[in-house]
Amino acid sequence: MAKIKPQALLLQSKKKKGPTRISLSTIVSCNVIVILIVLSLYATFRHWYHRSNDQLGTGLETFEHSEIFGESTRSDLPSYAIFSTAKGLITIELNKDSSRDVVDKFVDLCRKGYFKGMLFDHVIKNFVIQGAHSQRSGVAEDWIPKGKAHSRLGISPKHEAFVLGTRKPNKDSKEFELFITTAPIPDLNEKLMVFGRVIKGEDVVQEIEEVDTDEHYRPKSPVGIIDIALKQEA
Known part of the structure; x- marks a missing residue:
């Protein structure tokens, strides 16, 4: 095999191309x-x-x-209201499912202190004890339930004993009164909106029911609500 002379190798190396340049268009x-x-x-x-x-x-x-x-949503509303009275405590389970609008208004008034000092101004044995602000007319202002009001509890076809209700608002009476029944009273279905049930303190309700009253069913000695506490758990 013929040997390549050094001069030939030098010439070949000079002929080798340098690195390829990137074109401007590629950049x-x-x-x-x-x-x-x-x-x-x-x-x-x-x-x-x-x-x-x-x-x-x-x-x-x-x-x-x-x-x-x-x-407010149903979960925002408290589930229980604890009435503090001169005779003891009454725990009410609020009916948020079928009486949501009424409960909503009741809770709003509780938070504003509307029921503090409210007297039971009518006490009728084997019927109801009624709480109202006879000297604070207009404090509750006008209120009308936004939805179709249910006048009874879903689990009860009648107004049983120990349920809490309020009078249906009308042009003559716009106050938020409280009624606790002490006996089953079916004929109240057209007059009251039930929104709670007594679950503790039935004996307190009965003790209030036994107070002495005059001929107009007004207690001779004042008895009423000291305050109402709202709770999620009884």
Whole structure:
């Protein structure tokens, strides 16, 4: 085999090509692709950012609307009301399912202290004990249930003993009075809206029922509600 002379090797090395140069068009194309990717990522970010803000804004508007107009869900309302009276404690289970609007108004008035010092101004044995503010006319203001009011408890076809109700509002009487029945009274179905049931303190109700009254069924000695505490658990 013939040997290649050193001069020939030197000439061949000079003929070898250097590194391939990247063309200008390739550089421009790559830059364009990078810019498009960045713009696409930015557009995606803006889309999700505005979407999350819109959802947050809608949630806040709904919350503010419910706060302004007093709207509340069934879970927001307390389940029990504990009446503190001069004779002892009476625990009422509130009926939030079939009497939600009435319970909502009752809870609102409790939180405003409306029932503090309310007297049982009529006590009729084997009938009802009635609480009202005879000297505070108009304090409760006008109130009308927003939905179709149920005048009885879902589990009871009649007004049984030891249920709590209020008079249906009308043009003559707009106060929020309280009635606790002491016997089954079916004929009250058209007059009262029942929204609770006594679960503890029946003996206290009966003790109030036994107070001495005048010929107009007004207690001779004042007896009434000292305060009402709202609870989620009895």
